[in-house]
Amino acid sequence: MRTSWADSVADSASENAASGLSGPRPTRATYIPPHLRNRPPSSDFLAPPPAAPSLGNDRVGYGGPAGGSRRGGGGASKPDFGHLGYGSGGRGGGGGWNNRIGGWERGRERESRLLKYKRIQELTLMRMRIFLWRRVGRNVPPPVNTFAEIDLGEAVNQNIRRCKYVKPTPVQRNAIPILLGGRDLMACAQTGSGKTAAFCFPIIAGIMREQYVQRPHGGRTVYPLALILSPTRELSCQIHDEAKKFAYQTGVKVVVVYGGAPVNQQLRELERGVDILVATPGRLVDLVERARVSLHMIRYLALDEADRMLDMGFEPQIRKIVEQMDMPPCGRRQTMLFSATFPKEIQRLASDFLSNYIFLAVGRVGSSTDLIVQRVEYVHETDKRSHLMDLLHAQRETEVNGKHSLTLVFVETKKGADSLEHWLYVNGFPATSIHGDRSQQERETALRSFKSGKTPILVATDVAARGLDIPHVAHVVNFDLPNDIDDYVHRIGRTGRAGKTGLATAFFNENNLSLARPLADLMQEANQEVPAWLTRYASRVSFSGGKNRRSVGPRFGGRDVRRDGTYNRGTDYYGGGNSGSGGYGVPAGYGGGYNPAVASAWD
Numbered sequence: 198m199r200t201s202w203a204d205s206v207a208d209s210a211s212e213n214a215a216s217g218l219s220g221p222r223p224t225r226a227t228y229i230p231p232h233l234r235n236r237p238p239s240s241d242f243l244a245p246p247p248a249a250p251s252l253g254n255d256r257v258g259y260g261g262p263a264g265g266s267r268r269g270g271g272g273a274s275k276p277d278f279g280h281l282g283y284g285s286g287g288r289g290g291g292g293g294w295n296n297r298i299g300g301w302e303r304g305r306e307r308e309s310r311l312l313k314y315k316r317i318q319e320l321t322l323m324r325m326r327i328f329l330w331r332r333v334g335r336n337v338p339p340p341v342n343t344f345a346e347i348d349l350g351e352a353v354n355q356n357i358r359r360c361k362y363v364k365p366t367p368v369q370r371n372a373i374p375i376l377l378g379g380r381d382l383m384a385c386a387q388t389g390s391g392k393t394a395a396f397c398f399p400i401i402a403g404i405m406r407e408q409y410v411q412r413p414h415g416g417r418t419v420y421p422l423a424l425i426l427s428p429t430r431e432l433s434c435q436i437h438d439e440a441k442k443f444a445y446q447t448g449v450k451v452v453v454v455y456g457g458a459p460v461n462q463q464l465r466e467l468e469r470g471v472d473i474l475v476a477t478p479g480r481l482v483d484l485v486e487r488a489r490v491s492l493h494m495i496r497y498l499a500l501d502e503a504d505r506m507l508d509m510g511f512e513p514q515i516r517k518i519v520e521q522m523d524m525p526p527c528g529r530r531q532t533m534l535f536s537a538t539f540p541k542e543i544q545r546l547a548s549d550f551l552s553n554y555i556f557l558a559v560g561r562v563g564s565s566t567d568l569i570v571q572r573v574e575y576v577h578e579t580d581k582r583s584h585l586m587d588l589l590h591a592q593r594e595t596e597v598n599g600k601h602s603l604t605l606v607f608v609e610t611k612k613g614a615d616s617l618e619h620w621l622y623v624n625g626f627p628a629t630s631i632h633g634d635r636s637q638q639e640r641e642t643a644l645r646s647f648k649s650g651k652t653p654i655l656v657a658t659d660v661a662a663r664g665l666d667i668p669h670v671a672h673v674v675n676f677d678l679p680n681d682i683d684d685y686v687h688r689i690g691r692t693g694r695a696g697k698t699g700l701a702t703a704f705f706n707e708n709n710l711s712l713a714r715p716l717a718d719l720m721q722e723a724n725q726e727v728p729a730w731l732t733r734y735a736s737r738v739s740f741s742g743g744k745n746r747r748s749v750g751p752r753f754g755g756r757d758v759r760r761d762g763t764y765n766r767g768t769d770y771y772g773g774g775n776s777g778s779g780g781y782g783v784p785a786g787y788g789g790g791y792n793p794a795v796a797s798a799w800d
């Protein structure tokens with residue numbers, strides 16, 4: 198049986214009433230105490246603190262969500278645009294509502310102040326049609342507002358028009374001038390925000406300018422001028438397709454090589470000439486070792502989803518490619534790293550690969566776009582299938598003209614993917630699956646079938662979490678939540694792309710405790726409604742010392758590790774500091790806990 202957050206609030210409220218504890222454990226009981234009956238879920242969630250003080254108890258009592266509002270702690274006396282505590286009950290509220298005689302009057306005042314601040318915050322949100330960015334480095338080339346302001350060459354400009362890109366996205370506005378200025382760049386921007394074009398345009402424009410460069414002739418070795426590394430075959434193919442579109446009629450040749458596919462066909466492609474090579478690390482190492490590819494002439498090196506490559510254990514191969522083969526050293530090539538998430542490890546790798554680089558963070562590092570409506574529901578392990586079925590049935594009812602919208606369902610294991618695909622199929626939902634045990638051909642067929650809508654449900658493991666740009670994915674379901682919040686960010690990022698909205702539903706249960714805190718934080722940052730029970734799990738987990746490995750660190754504030762005392766090779770390069778808050782008085786890098794105006798970025 199599934200338990201919606203409204204049920205859970207009711208359940209735990211009744212538990213609290215009985216036990217006096219604020220333990221968040223949702224149960225299967227359906228009993229709803231009288232004071233919560235006939236209340237719409239949203240009013241439960243945003244309910245003001247209890248009407249009467251309970252002396253000597255500094256927890257928020259039953260009758261209101263134990264975590265106060267999702268702003269954490271009923272007693273917050275000022276708007277907190279940053280990180281709001283997940284103190285249990287009202288502890289975080291500096292005295293709370295009910296720990297002193299006379300608190301009731303003050304409570305009412307605070308309540309009205311809170312409401313006022315909430316309104317101000319909503320207004321601010323509406324007005325702040327700006328995108329926060331943060332650029333760190335010296336002599337940072339200024340951003341542009343239109344493609345016309347950038348010298349990409351007429352052929353590329355025409356391709357931009359063919360793609361119907363009217364305006365550059367925020368990451369493109371910032372990254373393209375930086376890259377055209379010849380600077381190394383580490384760029385972090387939300388999923389679906391156009392990072393591929395942000396690194397492809399300058400590379401193509403640069404190669405067009407350098408086509409006169411003499412490359413060695415003869416022999417079977419090819420000498421690409423640019424290398425784009427990506428973690429998965431599918432993503433490499435997608436980057437290749439995009440880059441080819443952007444390079445159409447420019448004379449710049451783009452080739453892709455990846456494992457799991459016959460090498461001969463790829464070699465034939467290479468022999469026809471290559472300027473930009475898109476590759477997965479393993480296949481590239483193989484080709485360099487066979488002397489079929491030389492990296493000696495590389496002028497541009499881009500690492501897309503670099504953090505994922507580290508997660509997948511590619512670091513030795515990447516270091517081999519970048520540091521131990523014949524690639525020009527750091528400083529004699531232009532290097533760029535792009536991702537939506539940048540854990541510390543990758544920032545440290547960056548400092549080995551990049552020279553005098555600019556750190557660009559558009560929005561909050563590791564944040565999700567608020568174009569995605571995120572829902573999290575408490576679902577017991579054994580109820581997941583029937584709950585998924587309910588979601589799919591509900592979705593079918595909303596579909597217009599029998600046109601299926603696409604649903605991507607993430608599971609943790611390959612076996613789980615096969616079995617769920619089969620179960621869905623048997624139950625009348627055309628589904629296919631993609632995971633690491635399927636052959637490359639099967640993976641490609643599955644993706645095609647999903648994209649075309651022939652099988653509008655794709656069950657996937659994390660191989661489909663990164664970078665894939667599939668139009669019309671309306672719903673991402675985290676049937677099994679990942680252990681890492683960054684993986685969650687990338688998974689839900691398969692919807693809500695290119696300025697469109699999307700929906701992401703996650704099934705949460707006791708197996709996902711370590712994700713409670715970062716998930717609640719992330720949802721809050723993205724202006725999502727955080728279920729009260731999740732907030733309570735989050736506070737319980739943080740009190741007990743549990744934390745997701747990325748729940749702290751660069752996400753908050755998007756810190757550039759070069760600022761750490763222990764790691765200051767680049768300290769000299771600072772100068773810009775926090776360059777942009779957009780003039781609304783919100784500190785850059787803090788983003789105010791929300792990320793407004795994604796839509797505005799695309800108008």
Ligand SMILES: Nc1ncnc2c1ncn2[C@@H]1O[C@H](COP(=O)(O)OP(=O)(O)OP(=O)(O)O)[C@@H](O)[C@H]1O
Nearest residue numbers: 362364365366388389390391392393537664666695
């Ligand atoms: N300037 C633009 N105007 C309109 N659409 C754009 C623009 N730039 C890119 N897009 C479109 O936005 C979508 C997302 O782009 P892209 O795949 O590069 O995102 P991303 O930031 O790399 O996402 P992820 O982090 O998931 O890899 C693509 O369909 C792309 O064609």
